[in-house]
Amino acid sequence: MSTTNALLYCAVNGIANNTNGIGRQTKTLLATLARRHHHLSARAGAFTPYLAVPEPGPATWGYNEDDLRYARHVVEGLNGQVITLPYDTRRPFWQPDTWRQLSGEAARAAGHLADRHDKVLAIGVDTPFAGLAHHAGAHPSVEVLLALF
Structure with a gap:
């Protein structure tokens, strides 16, 4: 087991797309991690960043491979990863059954x-x-x- 903590940032937008305010917030987090992870770790303790995103693909609003590539580049460079969350992409996304599945x-x-990891902080940033x-x-x-x- 690692002696570090993990940050799991769960978002619908900003990892494989960037179409709204949550996307902008996620992009800001990624830029901060890319530039300041070592400073954050020095102050808050060592942590490995992970991103959880609904399985990206044709059903993803505004899907952009470059966004996903950038997200992977940032977190993999810090020993983390993008974790894709499976869900039924044939069903409407914005409905409670899908949300239960993603949660x-x-x-x-x-x-x-x-x-x-010793501890995991999971942050959910969308409904x-x-x-x-x-x-x-x-x-x-x-x-x-x-x-x-």
Whole structure:
């Protein structure tokens, strides 16, 4: 197990697209990680950044391979990764059943990260991750912050 902590940032926008304010917020986080991760780690303790995103592809609003490539470049350069969350892309995205599925998948990803890290902070930044705390709450090494935009 690593002796570091993990940050799991769960977002719909800004990882494989950039179409709204959450996308801008996510891009700002990525730029900050790229430029200041070592300073943040010195102040807050070592951490590895991870991104969780609904499985990107044709169903993704404004899908852009360059956005996804940039996100991967930033987090992989810091020993993290982009974690794609499976969901039924044939169903409407903006409905509660899809959100439950994505919250559960993000919680599962946080649990897997907790197997490799001392602690995991999972941050949900959009409505599809509003159920993250419900799903991840049982894992003692996972803390959840909902910062819904």
